[in-house]
Amino acid sequence: MGKTFSEKLLGAKADREVQAGDVVTVSPDFILSHDNSAAIIKKFQQIGVKKVRVPHKIVIVLDHVVPASSEKYALNHKIIREFVGEQKINNFFDISTGICHQVFSEKGFAMPGKLILGADSHTTSYGAFGAFSAGIGRSEVASLWATDEIWLKVPETLKIEMEGKLSNGVFAKDVILKIIGDQGADRANYKAVEFAGKAAQEFSIASRLVLSNMAAEMGAKNGYFPPDNKTTGYLKNRAQQPYEIVSSDSDANYESILRYDVSSVVPQVASPHTVDNVRPVAEVEGLKFHQALIGTCTNGRLEDLEAASRMLKGKKVDPSVRVLVIPASREVYLQAMRKGIMEVFSEAGCVILNPGCGPCLGAHQGILAPGEIALSTANRNFRGRMGSRDSEIYLASPATVAASAVEGKITDPRKYS
Amino acid sequence: MKKGKVWKYGDNVNTDVIYPGKYTYSMLEPDEMASHALEDLDPEFAKNVNPGDFIVAGRNFGCGSSREQAATCLKYAGIQAIIAKSFARIFFRNAINQGLPVIQSEEAARTIEGGEEIRIDFSKGKIRSQKGDFTFSPYPASVMEIIKAGGLIPYTKEKIKRGKLGK
Ligand code: SF4
Numbered sequence: 001m002g003k004t005f006s007e008k009l010l011g012a013k014a015d016r017e018v019q020a021g022d023v024v025t026v027s028p029d030f031i032l033s034h035d036n037s038a039a040i041i042k043k044f045q046q047i048g049v050k051k052v053r054v055p056h057k058i059v060i061v062l063d064h065v066v067p068a069s070s071e072k073y074a075l076n077h078k079i080i081r082e083f084v085g086e087q088k089i090n091n092f093f094d095i096s097t098g099i100c101h102q103v104f105s106e107k108g109f110a111m112p113g114k115l116i117l118g119a120d121s122h123t124t125s126y127g128a129f130g131a132f133s134a135g136i137g138r139s140e141v142a143s144l145w146a147t148d149e150i151w152l153k154v155p156e157t158l159k160i161e162m163e164g165k166l167s168n169g170v171f172a173k174d175v176i177l178k179i180i181g182d183q184g185a186d187r188a189n190y191k192a193v194e195f196a197g198k199a200a201q202e203f204s205i206a207s208r209l210v211l212s213n214m215a216a217e218m219g220a221k222n223g224y225f226p227p228d229n230k231t232t233g234y235l236k237n238r239a240q241q242p243y244e245i246v247s248s249d250s251d252a253n254y255e256s257i258l259r260y261d262v263s264s265v266v267p268q269v270a271s272p273h274t275v276d277n278v279r280p281v282a283e284v285e286g287l288k289f290h291q292a293l294i295g296t297c298t299n300g301r302l303e304d305l306e307a308a309s310r311m312l313k314g315k316k317v318d319p320s321v322r323v324l325v326i327p328a329s330r331e332v333y334l335q336a337m338r339k340g341i342m343e344v345f346s347e348a349g350c351v352i353l354n355p356g357c358g359p360c361l362g363a364h365q366g367i368l369a370p371g372e373i374a375l376s377t378a379n380r381n382f383r384g385r386m387g388s389r390d391s392e393i394y395l396a397s398p399a400t401v402a403a404s405a406v407e408g409k410i411t412d413p414r415k416y417s
Numbered sequence: 418m419k420k421g422k423v424w425k426y427g428d429n430v431n432t433d434v435i436y437p438g439k440y441t442y443s444m445l446e447p448d449e450m451a452s453h454a455l456e457d458l459d460p461e462f463a464k465n466v467n468p469g470d471f472i473v474a475g476r477n478f479g480c481g482s483s484r485e486q487a488a489t490c491l492k493y494a495g496i497q498a499i500i501a502k503s504f505a506r507i508f509f510r511n512a513i514n515q516g517l518p519v520i521q522s523e524e525a526a527r528t529i530e531g532g533e534e535i536r537i538d539f540s541k542g543k544i545r546s547q548k549g550d551f552t553f554s555p556y557p558a559s560v561m562e563i564i565k566a567g568g569l570i571p572y573t574k575e576k577i578k579r580g581k582l583g584k
Contacts, residue, residue: 023557023559036441036484043570046570046574047570047573047574047577048574048577049577064441118483119483120482120483121481121482121483121507123483135483135507136483136507136510137483137485137488137507137510137511137514138485139485139511139514139515139568139569139570140510140514140569142570142573143569143570143573146573146577147573147576147577151559185429185477185480186429186476186477186480186503186505189477189480189503189505189506190506219477219480219505219506221506274429274431361438361439361441361482362437362438362439363438363439363441367439380433380481380482382431382432382433382434382481383433383434383457383458384433384434384437384457385433385437385438387439389456389457
């Protein structure tokens with residue numbers, strides 16, 4: 001019997017033959033954290049060692065509340081800046097760079113065959129590049145900084161075979177929302193997800209990131225795409241290290257294989273307050289909302305901004321909604337600016353914010369009041385996530401969000417494409 | 418046997434309702450965290466929870482963010498253990514790493530009711546409730562060591578002191 005990607009990669013790291021269910025002790029290639037590094041530093045200091053064990057494995061990106069919106073956040077950032085200076089952590093990206101998952105990818109840390117662990121649940125994103133990447137907690141990151149080792153269970157793998165071609169106005173976001181809606185928010189709990197099939201290969205790197213990112217919303221430990229020439233092309237002049245492609249054997253043992261024909265997928269919307277509360281846009285069409293958010297680590301890349309700007313070009317945002325646009329990184333911001341996309345947003349009446357998480361986690365830049373409704377390109381719609389516990393969040397693709405912003409109510413973007 | 422009162426909740430209790438995102442990077446003290454525990458799900462919880470109480474919940478408890486405070490705030494609110502039909506992966510790790518026992522038992526989670534008093538024997542893997550007894554498999558030794566040490570940080574500290582690192 002052959003092995004899955006996860007079995008091969010974790011086996012190689014543990015230096016022995018392993019199969020799903022085994023527990024291994026391993027050293028990751030990279031360890032990611034963000035603004036939560038301040039809390040991690042505190043825990044690291046409690047362990048009582050002076051120096052982090054392997055400084056070059058640590059990657060820290062300030063993104064969650066940037067620039068600092070209060071004295072407390074400012075102090076956290078200061079503690080982190082001082083720590084990275086003392087510990088000679090060179091892979092530090094300050095508030096001007098963007099959302100950790102986008103920056104980590106752009107700077108070439110996300111590579112095939114690498115083991116990446118991060119103190120953020122959407123660390124699953126780097127599966128888009130063929131890495132094994134999983135979210136862990138803060139104590140675990142502190143402990144990794146001190147010891148460079150951690151235990152992981154080798155997960156079973158759920159394979160999602162995708163065939164067919166997306167119709168106009170339908171995007172990667174609609175596909176993953178459809179899958180999560182069908183399968184439920186815990187279908188992949190403790191498991192690895194492998195996105196396979198012709199349609200998976202058709203997806204751009206940016207689109208693959210949408211699926212791998214949101215694999216976390218099915219509970220997945222990682223969300224792997226087999227690397228191909230799109231992957232190696234993206235990594236040319238970016239990759240931080242040499243890398244080796246690791247793939248599943250053709251006779252590997254999967255927990256299940258799900259099949260999806262993406263040609264039949266229509267634009268999808270996740271309604272409050274769970275990500276698996278998904279239905280076709282037609283069923284929520286006409287619903288009024290107050291704030292739109294185009295951005296986040298799920299849908300803040302150039303491809304997303306382009307799709308949104310096509311809906312907004314030459315039009316005005318409906319006066320009843322406020323639209324926040326947040327490029328996922330400075331690199332994306334610059335590309336969008338050079339292409340004239342930012343001009344489209346601004347002329348349409350959108351508020352363009354600096355690259356970062358923005359209001360995605362309800363800490364600043366566009367908090368919802370009681371009774372307000374947001375339509376967002378983010379990955380989560382949990383109660384109270386963007387502000388008041390009496391507000392609501394709907395999730396959709398950038399095209400759906402932008403088309404809806406024009407009409408002031410939830411709208412099928414295919415009308416405009 | 419340790420006894421305590423049960424707070425009962427449903428499926429998919431996510432980390433945002435356990436510990437809202439707006440506090441995640443601004444509060445660092447565990448007692449402060451505890452005062453906001455479950456704020457967006459059950460505003461009565463933090464006010465009325467007693468040390469030694471239990472949470473019993475449905476499927477996928479702790480889904481969502483990797484924020485460890487979701488486990489920390491419940492532990493410092495006094496919760497002795499959580500019984501659920503299933504736990505989200507990262508929450509499961511976080512709870513163990515905070516020294517907060519989590520018990521997966523479909524039957525116990527279905528049967529036990531809110532407000533009732535139950536007893537748990539961790540070493541024997543036994544839950545005693547008014548509706549009957551339930552068993553669960555005790556943790557593997559490695560996990561038990563982390564819980565006994567009071568969490569991953571004290572555990573790692575010990576390990577380093579004893580020079581017991583793998584590599
Ligand atoms: S954009 Fe939202 S989901 Fe992504 S890392 Fe930031 S807070 Fe988390």
